[in-house]
């Protein structure tokens with residue numbers, strides 16, 4: 001998408017015909033900025049098989065512009081595999097693999113992906129939606145704070161060059177239809 005061009009953004013679930021290699025390439029390109037900061041996020045260089053496993057563990061959403069995949073996030077509902085104590089709490093869903101292609105950032109695509117994931121979580125009856133990121137990536141912790149996420153804890157995962165922050169957002173209560 002050339003700079004300045006405005007095209008409709010479509011958010012949809014990852015489909016069986018989507019290329020896991022394309023999705024992995026998107027993740028690598030987006031996370032390169034973090035690699036340059038010395039932050040060895042898994043998505044910096046993960047294999048497509050890892051992308052597949054992480055996507056299939058939850059609901060993987062993709063953002064599409066003019067038929068091209070430009071962003072992604074995966075939503076994990078409450079009650080699934082928990083990597084930290086906060087994620088294991090009742091009613092807490094979490095996010096992962098959040099990325100927008102560098103040339104498409106700062107146009108609200110990431111915000112739309114988060115809106116869609118938060119809507120899925122609220123629909124599931126989740127009370128909180130959580131995520132983790134690297135403590136030194138202050139631009140990210142500030143971005144999430146602006147989106148209503150607050151600090152709820154820290155983790156030092158094995159093999160990581162950084163300490164992680166766990167952030168969480170309290171979701172608005174859903175009023176059931178009818």
Ligand SMILES: CC(C)(COP(=O)(O)OP(=O)(O)OC[C@H]1O[C@@H](n2cnc3c(N)ncnc32)[C@H](O)[C@@H]1OP(=O)(O)O)[C@@H](O)C(=O)NCCC(=O)NCCS
Pocket residue numbers: 030031033034098099100101104105106107108109110111112132133134139140142143146
């Ligand atoms: C984090 C990430 C997914 C955000 O995606 P994005 O599409 O750039 O997100 P948004 O456009 O919604 O918001 C980004 C910024 O652009 C601003 N913005 C949003 N719409 C805008 C617009 N139309 N014009 C100008 N700026 C805009 C937002 O206010 C925000 O600014 P801030 O960072 O100062 O708060 C993206 O930067 C990325 O892929 N980063 C690398 C990978 C990564 O860090 N992943 C998360 C690991 S935890």
